[in-house]
Each structure stands twice: as structure tokens, then as C-alpha cells.
Amino acid sequence: MNSIKERDRKNVHAGKAAGVAGTGEHRAHGDGAMTGQLPVPHVKELPGGVTAPKGFRAAGIHCGVKQSKKDLCLVVSDAPASAAVVLTTNRVQAAPVLVTREQMQRSRIFRAIVVNSGNANACTGERGMNDARAMVGATASALNVGPDQVLVSSTGVIGQFLPIGRITEGIKKAAAVLSSEGGRSAAEAIITTDTFVKEYALEFDCDGVRVTMGGMAKGSGMIAPNMATMLAFVTTDASVSPAVLGSALSRAAGRSFNRISVDGDTSTNDMVAVLANGRSGAGSLTEAGGPRYEAFYAALEQMLVTLSKLIVKDGEGATKFIEINVTGARDEEEAVKAARAIANSNLVKTAIHGEDANWGRILAAVGYSGIEFDPSKVEIYFGSVPILRRNYTIDFSEEEAKKVLGRKEITITVSLHEGEGSASFWTCDLSKEYVAINANYRT
Amino acid sequence: MNSIKERDRKNVHAGKAAGVAGTGEHRAHGDGAMTGQLPVPHVKELPGGVTAPKGFRAAGIHCGVKQSKKDLCLVVSDAPASAAVVLTTNRVQAAPVLVTREQMQRSRIFRAIVVNSGNANACTGERGMNDARAMVGATASALNVGPDQVLVSSTGVIGQFLPIGRITEGIKKAAAVLSSEGGRSAAEAIITTDTFVKEYALEFDCDGVRVTMGGMAKGSGMIAPNMATMLAFVTTDASVSPAVLGSALSRAAGRSFNRISVDGDTSTNDMVAVLANGRSGAGSLTEAGGPRYEAFYAALEQMLVTLSKLIVKDGEGATKFIEINVTGARDEEEAVKAARAIANSNLVKTAIHGEDANWGRILAAVGYSGIEFDPSKVEIYFGSVPILRRNYTIDFSEEEAKKVLGRKEITITVSLHEGEGSASFWTCDLSKEYVAINANYRT
Numbered sequence: 096m097n098s099i100k101e102r103d104r105k106n107v108h109a110g111k112a113a114g115v116a117g118t119g120e121h122r123a124h125g126d127g128a129m130t131g132q133l134p135v136p137h138v139k140e141l142p143g144g145v146t147a148p149k150g151f152r153a154a155g156i157h158c159g160v161k162q163s164k165k166d167l168c169l170v171v172s173d174a175p176a177s178a179a180v181v182l183t184t185n186r187v188q189a190a191p192v193l194v195t196r197e198q199m200q201r202s203r204i205f206r207a208i209v210v211n212s213g214n215a216n217a218c219t220g221e222r223g224m225n226d227a228r229a230m231v232g233a234t235a236s237a238l239n240v241g242p243d244q245v246l247v248s249s250t251g252v253i254g255q256f257l258p259i260g261r262i263t264e265g266i267k268k269a270a271a272v273l274s275s276e277g278g279r280s281a282a283e284a285i286i287t288t289d290t291f292v293k294e295y296a297l298e299f300d301c302d303g304v305r306v307t308m309g310g311m312a313k314g315s316g317m318i319a320p321n322m323a324t325m326l327a328f329v330t331t332d333a334s335v336s337p338a339v340l341g342s343a344l345s346r347a348a349g350r351s352f353n354r355i356s357v358d359g360d361t362s363t364n365d366m367v368a369v370l371a372n373g374r375s376g377a378g379s380l381t382e383a384g385g386p387r388y389e390a391f392y393a394a395l396e397q398m399l400v401t402l403s404k405l406i407v408k409d410g411e412g413a414t415k416f417i418e419i420n421v422t423g424a425r426d427e428e429e430a431v432k433a434a435r436a437i438a439n440s441n442l443v444k445t446a447i448h449g450e451d452a453n454w455g456r457i458l459a460a461v462g463y464s465g466i467e468f469d470p471s472k473v474e475i476y477f478g479s480v481p482i483l484r485r486n487y488t489i490d491f492s493e494e495e496a497k498k499v500l501g502r503k504e505i506t507i508t509v510s511l512h513e514g515e516g517s518a519s520f521w522t523c524d525l526s527k528e529y530v531a532i533n534a535n536y537r538t
Numbered sequence: 539m540n541s542i543k544e545r546d547r548k549n550v551h552a553g554k555a556a557g558v559a560g561t562g563e564h565r566a567h568g569d570g571a572m573t574g575q576l577p578v579p580h581v582k583e584l585p586g587g588v589t590a591p592k593g594f595r596a597a598g599i600h601c602g603v604k605q606s607k608k609d610l611c612l613v614v615s616d617a618p619a620s621a622a623v624v625l626t627t628n629r630v631q632a633a634p635v636l637v638t639r640e641q642m643q644r645s646r647i648f649r650a651i652v653v654n655s656g657n658a659n660a661c662t663g664e665r666g667m668n669d670a671r672a673m674v675g676a677t678a679s680a681l682n683v684g685p686d687q688v689l690v691s692s693t694g695v696i697g698q699f700l701p702i703g704r705i706t707e708g709i710k711k712a713a714a715v716l717s718s719e720g721g722r723s724a725a726e727a728i729i730t731t732d733t734f735v736k737e738y739a740l741e742f743d744c745d746g747v748r749v750t751m752g753g754m755a756k757g758s759g760m761i762a763p764n765m766a767t768m769l770a771f772v773t774t775d776a777s778v779s780p781a782v783l784g785s786a787l788s789r790a791a792g793r794s795f796n797r798i799s800v801d802g803d804t805s806t807n808d809m810v811a812v813l814a815n816g817r818s819g820a821g822s823l824t825e826a827g828g829p830r831y832e833a834f835y836a837a838l839e840q841m842l843v844t845l846s847k848l849i850v851k852d853g854e855g856a857t858k859f860i861e862i863n864v865t866g867a868r869d870e871e872e873a874v875k876a877a878r879a880i881a882n883s884n885l886v887k888t889a890i891h892g893e894d895a896n897w898g899r900i901l902a903a904v905g906y907s908g909i910e911f912d913p914s915k916v917e918i919y920f921g922s923v924p925i926l927r928r929n930y931t932i933d934f935s936e937e938e939a940k941k942v943l944g945r946k947e948i949t950i951t952v953s954l955h956e957g958e959g960s961a962s963f964w965t966c967d968l969s970k971e972y973v974a975i976n977a978n979y980r981t
Contacts, residue, residue, distance in 0.1 A: 187905035187913040218901065218930040220914060253898030254932055362902050441884070445973050455696030458661065459805050462630035470630040471663060487661040489697050527970035530888050 137300045138394050144294030145170050146278035147309035148332035150374035153277035155284030158265025160213035160251070160258060167265040168284035170328055171207045171238060171273055176372035178205040178246065179340040181348045183365035189217035191249045192364060194227040198246055203337030206244040208328055208368060209234040210285050211262055212313070213251040217363040226257045233263040237270035248366050250313055250326055251287055282311035285326055289313060293405040299394045301387055304377035306333045310398050314406025324362035325352060327402050333391055334373030335380045342383045343392050344369050351399035354431070355407045356438040356522045367399070407521045412528030415447055417521070420508045421461075424516035429466040433509065434520035436464035444525035450500035452493065454482045461509060468511045476508040485512075580743045581837050587737030588613050589721035590752035591775035593817035596720035598727030601708025603656035603694070603701060610708040611727035613651045613771055614681060614716055619815035621648040621689065622783040624791045626808035632660035634692045635807060637670040641689055646780030649687040651771055651811060652677040653728050654705055655756070657694040660806040669700045676706040680713035691809050693756055693769055694730055725754035728769055732756060736848040742837045744830055747820035749776045753841050757849030767805035768795060770845050776834055777816030778823045785826045786835050787812050794842035797874070798850045799881040799965045810842070850964045855971030858890055860964070863951045864904075867959035872909040876952065877963035879907035887968035893943035895936065897925045904952060911954045919951040928955070 146153050150173040160166040180199055182192050198205075209230050216223045227247050235242040249257070282294045296309040310329040335343070348367055373379065380388055408416050419437050424430035437443055440460040446453035454475045462470065475483040478499035482491050499505060589596050593616040603609040623642055625635050641648075652673050659666045670690050678685040692700070725737045739752040753772040778786070791810055816822065823831055851859050862880050867873035880886055883903040889896040897918045905913065918926040921942035925934050942948060 185902060185905035186909075186911065187901050218898065218913065218926075220930045253902070254926075254930065363898075363905065441968075448973065455658075455661065455806075458630050459628060459696070462628035462806065466629075468629065470661065483661075483697075487663045487697065525884075525973060527973045530891065530968060530970045530973060 137390060138397055139298050141296040141298055141307065143296045143309055144278035144282050144311045145309045145328060145330045146275050146281075147296035148307040148330050148372070148374070150174055150332055150372045151309070151330045151370075152273040152275050153281035154269040154272045154274065155277065155280035155282070156265060156269045156272065158211075158268070159261035160211055165280065165284035166213045167209075167211050167262060167269055168281040169207060169209055169234065169266065169269045169273060170281055170330065170370070172205070172330070172370050172372040174372045174374060175204045175206060175244070176370040177335055177337040177340045178203055179337065179344040179369045180246065181344060181352075181367045183362060185363050185365075187218065187363045189215050189249060189253075189364040190219055190223035190227040191216055191230070191247045192366060193224065194231065195246050195248065195366065195368075198231070198243065202243050203341075204244065205246055205370060206240045207234055207238055208246045208248065208370070209266060210248040210250075210326065210328070211257070212249075212285050212287050214249060214255055214257050215251045215253050215364045216249040216257050217253040219254070219256055222256060226259045229259050230262060230266065233266040234270070237267050246368055248326055248364070248368070250285065250324065250364050253363060278309060278311065285311065285313040285328075287313065289409050291409060293402060293409070295398060295401045295405070297394060297398060299390055301333065301375070301377040301390060304375055306375045306377050306391070306394075307331065308333070308394055308398055310402050312402040312406055314409055325365050325406060327352070327367045327399065329367070329369040329395070329398055331369070331371045332373065332375035333371050333380065334375070334377060335371040335391065339380050339383050339388065340369060340371055343388075343395050347392065347396040347399045350396055351403040354434070354518070354520045355403045356435065356520070369395070404521055407523050410523035412526040412530070413523035414503070414526055414528075415524040416504045417444075417447055417523060418504070418506045419520045419522065420506065420517065421511065421520075422508065422517040423511040423513055424518075425467060425514040426516040427518055428516070430516040430518035431520070432466050433461045433464045433511070434518050436460040437507070437509070438520045438522035441525055444522065447500065447505060448524035448526050450497060452477060452482055452491070452496035452500060454489075457507065457509065458483070461511075468513050472512040474510040474512070476506075476510075478502075478506055580833060581840055582741050584739040584741055584750065586739045586752055587721035587725050587754045588752045588771060588773045589718050589724075590739035591750040591773050591815070591817070593617055593775055593815050594752070594773045594813075595716040595718050596724035597712040597715045597717065598720065598723030598725070599708060599712045599715065601654075601711065602704035603654055608723065608727035609656045610654050610705060610712055611652070611724040612677065612709070612712045612716060613653075613724055613773065613813070615649055615773070615813050615815040617815045617817060618647045618649060618687070619813040620778055620780040620783045621646055622780065622787040622812045623689065624787060624795075624810040626805060628806055628808075630661065630806045632658050632692060632696075632807040633662055633666035633670040634659055634673070634690045635809065636667065637674065638689050638691065638809065638811075641674070641686065645686045646784075647687065648689055648813060649683040650677055650681055651689045651691065651813070652709060653691040653693075653769065653771070654700070655693050655728050655730050657692060657698055657700050658696050658807045659692040659700050660696040662697070662699055665699060669702045672702055672706060673709065676709040677713075680710050689811055691769055691807070691811070693728065693767060693807050696806060721752060721754065728754065728756040728771075730756065732852050734852060736845060736852070738841060738844045738848070740837060740841060742833055744776065744818070744820040744833060747818055749774065749818045749820050749834070749837075751776070751837055751841055753845050755845040755849055757852055768808050768849060770795070770810045770842065772810070772812040772838070772841055774812070774814045775816065775818035776814050776823065777818070777820060778814040778834065782823050782826050782831065783812060783814055786831075786838050790835065790839040790842045793839060794846040797877070797961070797963045798846045799878065799963070812838070847964055850966050853966035855969040855973070856966035857946070857969055857971075858967040859947045860887075860890055860966060861947070861949045862963045862965065863949065863960065864954065864963075865951065865960040866954040866956055867961075868910060868957040869959040870961055871959070873959040873961035874963070875909050876904045876907045876954070877961050879903045880950070880952070881963045881965035884968055887965065890943065890948060891967035891969050893940060895920060895925055895934070895939035895943060897932075900950065900952065901926070904954075911956050915955040917953040917955070919949075919953075921945075921949055
């Protein structure tokens, strides 16, 4: 079985991701909606992750939740930072999700995020809530900040109590080794079944001042629209008011984490958090509009889309990365619905895995997506090869189709010819390895 | 890899299916909703299928759509029969579905159903419509009945034109060999990737008169709520007005074919049709109510639930049959939503495949199903073994859980403790074989 994983970072850094920010609103800059190739101006990719921006330190250590791998991390801002958070929509919410929501109701200015992996602290009742609060308290003590300035997150097995003593001891140790070089360690400490570490950084120009943004993510399995078992933490030295940061995050998450699917499930612990500490010295963003805001928003969307794609590429057992572009829908919402139905179809995902140009399954998925369209007007492309033309005209070379489907990255474009709505969605194929990994996760 | 398939018919005939009609409305008779064990009174299972009732003949032959297997069947009533039909809700509808809808708009009294397998006649435009009408015409000629008295159905590959000459020739041949023993042949001629033939028959008492009902089905893969690639044809010698037959079919399909899932996709060709020719001599049903109607409805629901379960058991690559019972929901609709989310979760299905008591994935699926509930009140049972108790109390023997999960038929019960709503849903596990079968279906 080949793997796409080794190639991921390279492809992303080669600018493949950048164009995705060209969908939707950004189509004004050119096209890009179908091909995802248009780079957003002024954004430059950097090595590193959450400690790339000025004024952030981090650490990742082993404290004893997992047997030997890193399982605890701290991300700390040297200055009070505006915070914005998106949390899982699952009705079953883990204790750290509930505690983070409480924290965000008290304040929008934070100094630190503490995360453990290996244990989700979910379905753990009152004791779980106390444990999550203890993580906040221990972090606040170790950093000498207020307990209302710490966000908390967990990922791992559901229904087991945290080894809270080991974790609070670990927090002291992690605080002692915080470093502006610690981003990679932190990214290593948040992963579970992931097969590679996910981080990304970029810089952009804000009125002549260089602003930096860094991020890390945890994915693999249970990734779906509405934020399945997925964590992402983003830092930036931009100066952004909490309200503006919140609206930018909400919009960008809708076009990134809510447009990826590995297996259609959502989970109890999902969280995306952004901290903005203003240390770049760039002017403050206090309104959601204007060229400076748009530059910031484009950078944030590029960051979240890139992290989202890395998560899809690490989908359990994935051997192919699939980009689905729906164009010509009556509006963007219908385009998203159609793209999501295709992305979540096991039959489409297994056909792609088998490199079979089964356009009938794609059309059938659009058919049950709930949108309005005339099937006889639909056109389907694999890469640039037209597979289905209007009036059900099928006239493609199996050889050419096989060539496209033999690649590790496949673009499927569905043109509905009903209107101007378009959307991109990212998913992976469904392999026997997915079944093998998930059949025995818990035991 | 073990297979459950050989055991299916025996289990069904041993009365396992009967109790399912005890859910919902039928709870008034006792409980049965959770265990599915309550038999419906007065219903007796019989051998055979669509030719078990009086006045029906059938034939199944090879005409040349497939390479060598049977691919064409006729089911004929010797007397004009009331008809009721349920068709796919997919926006992409095959030509035979569109033609059958036209036919049903003209009349509710029919004499025959013609079905081919191997080619779905879907996405074939005007030529496909003409081909479906030609099937109707050829059948009417061969049987010497009006062209408004024939229903048509197809299943198989999408996007290819029918070899209509071979099919119309085949229709003549099939008409020449119609027989009251032909039910099995007919059932053989409608299957595609199915690994076993699906038929079922029963009789029940109607005011001292014996009424018989027979059915056959085609499934395997792409089965989901709202009727995926799935065909079912039911005959009965009951006397039922078209309107009453329509309302009984609509209700029973909602509790059978719309409560099964193999992979969550729906297709272009699904159809359930019932013909009732009155040849039993029992009094006519012209109102949807009263004990005679309830006896007929119970028999029809048992027929459709049994055929539905046979389809699930033949799910592609399935090694385990899973019954999901949700109880204590706020109403039946919410119970169905929760049960469907569990049944469609790849993570739940792979965990069951791996015999892993991963209750967290079940709870998470209920969490994103969109229903209202308090997670801390939820209880989950595997068979009769409590796995999760209220307040997230987990106190089960892995050994006992393994024993239940090692079986070929597994019942999962989720008690929400929010109200009186309950529902059953049937699905199968997700295996590596599913991926293997679906990765190379078309080529």
C-alpha cells in the first residue's frame, strides 16, 4: 500500500493549499474556485508552527497519560492575547470543552492553552469537570497568571478518568521548559493515532509590518463537517480585538474544518482556538472589514484550510487525497450540500480507492443531497478529463481516467449548470486499512 | 472470514423477524419493542415467494443483459390486481422509475411487473425512457393485456443503454414459461451482487379465510434509509382497494426499508411494489382501520421487515447483523434519528466488526444525530449486558461483552430516559470485504 503521507508537507508548502483561499469571496481576485491554484497575495509560507509568531513559547512533554509518547503541551503568550474558540457541536461534550466554554464566558483575553492527549476526559461527569478545572488551575499557578487566563483541551479515549496527579506534575515540568523553539514539541504532544505531526506557519504584510501566524493540529479518524475529533491551535502576533478575531475564526472555520470529511462522524472534544497577542507591532484590527482585515482573514483561512487538508491526508488508512469542487449550484449552501454528500459517500470513496471512474455514484450522491438540480445538465470531471457531459453523454477514455485516478491527489469537479454557487470540500478514500485501524482502536 | 449468509433464511424462518412488527404501534400488544421477540398473531410462515398466493405466475430467464446469469423476470396476476408502489427519493431517477410513476398516474389496477437486472437504465435520457416504455409494451403484447397494466423496473450498472432487442425477445420467452412454481426463478433473475436469493411468504387468517402473501427482494450494497438500490415485489391474494393498499405500503415501508442501512447511500432505481388480486376470496378491505385491516397491515409489515433484514444480512462484505434499538426518546421520530446515526456510523460499524465494545462511538453518534437528550442519563446494552449505566458508570466485564460481540447477530440497545419514543433499525458491520467489493464494481 502506498502512502500519501510523506508527500503532504511538501505539497502544501509548494503552494497547493494557498489557492483554496481563492474559493468563494476570493473569486473576485480571479477564478481559482475550480482549480484551487490562485495564491493569495502577500502571504508567505514559513517553517515552524505555534512558536513562529513573536511572543509565544511552547513545550511538549511526556507526563504519563500515554505509555511513553509525548502527551502534554503548553502554549503560552508572553502578553495577554485576544482569544477566539470554536467548539464541537456534538451534544455529548467532554469536560475540557465545557470548561473552555465557561472560561470564554468570563473573559476573551488569555495567556495559555494546556492540552493533554491519550485521554479525552469525556463522559467523566463531575469528576471530569473537576479534573479539567485542575488542569487550568495548575497551569495558572505554574505560569503565575490568573486562572481565568487559561484554556484547556483533551483528546484520546472516552470514558476514563484522567491521571490528574501525573498531569498537574507534568504541567510544572512543561512550564519549566517553555521555549520559543518549542512549537514542534507541542505539536508532537497533541497527536494520537496521527501518523505525522501537523504544523504550519506563514507571514503576511500589514501596512508594511510583518505579521506572523503559526498553527498545529491533531486529526486522523472521526473527522467530518462540524468538527470531529480534531484539534487545532493557532497563534499570531497580529493585534486583533476579540470580537473581530471571533468573527474571522467563525467564517474561516466554516470554509475549512467544516468542509473536510474522513468518515462522517463528529466527536466530543473538538476545538479550534486562536490567540492573537499583538507583538508584531502592527496596527490593531477592531473592525471586520477593509483591506487590513481582508489580509488577516485570508491568512487565517489559508492557515485553517492547510491544517484541515493535513488532517484529511492523515485520514485513517487514506491512500488518496480527494478535492471535490461543485460549481454552478443555485447558491453556495447548495454547493456545500452536494460536495458534502459526495465526500461522505462510502461508495464514492471506495470507488476512488479502487481507481474506478464510477461517475454514477457521484451523480447518485448529488441526487440524495437534498439540493435542486436537473440531472441531465450535470457534467463531471476527474482532474481535467470530462467523464460525464450534458444529456448523460459519456465519452471518455478509460485510459485517461485511470491516469487521473492513479494519482495520489485527485480533483473531482461537478458542474450543475443551475447558478453561480460553488464550494470545495476535501476528503480521502476509504481503504481496507481504515477498517483495520478502527476495528480495534479501543482494545 | 466467517459469513452470516448461510444462516439467514433459517433465522428469519425461526421467527426472529416476526417480533419486529411488535415495535411502534404494536407495542399495545405487549412490549416487544426492545427485544423484537413478540410474534404477530395469526401469521404463519410458508416456503416460497411471489407465486405462493393464488392467481400469480412468474418466470425468470437469461436474455442476454448479463453474460450468463438470469437477468429478466415477469410476475403476472391472472386477475386485475390493485397496485401500490414506493419509489426512490433520489433526484436522479432511472427511466423505469419515471415510467412506473407515469403508469401509476394513469391507473391503480395492474396485471404484471417486468424487471431486468444487470443494467439500471439510469442516466440514459430519452432513449432510456423509450426503452423502458418498450419493455412495458412488449410485456403487454406477450400477455395480451393493456399497456397501462404493466409496471417496469431495472437494476444494475448506471449510464449504459439497454440491449432492448434482447430484452423484448426475452419477454416473449419468459411469458411462454410463466408458472405458479416460478417464484424462485423470478427471485433469481432480479439479483445483481447479492450472494443469496431473497424470498419470503406467509399466510394469515382473514375472517376464517386463508390469505397468502409472497415477496422477493434484491439488495446488497447501497442500501440506506429512503430506499437505496433495492427492489422488492410483493404479491397477495387479499382483496384490498388501491387506496388502502397504498397507505398500508407507505406506513410499512417507513418501518422496514427506511430503517435499514448498509452504507448510507441511496440510488436511482429503488422500488417496492405490491399487487393484491383478491383471489383468496376473503372480504375486501376498503378502509384503513379495524381488525381485518390491522391483520393485513401486520402481515405486510412482517413481509417488508423480513425482506429488509435479508437485504441487510447480504450487505456487501457483512459478517455481522446488527439490530439497534433506541428507547426512551422524546418521540418515535427522535428515536429513529438516533438509531439511524448509530447505524450509519462507520466508526461504530468497524468497532462491531472488530468485536470492540466501543460505547463511546455509539454515544458520540447519538450526540450528533440532532436529537435532544442528556448524555449523563444514557444507558447502553450489548445484548443483555449493560455496558454504560447512568452518570457515565462503566462497570462491565470485557469478557461478557466479547461473548456478545462474538456472535453473528448483535443487538445494541440505547436507553435515553427522556420519554416514550422507541424505534428499531437494522444494519451490518463494515468490513475490509466491503471495501474490496466496492473498489472495483464497475470495471
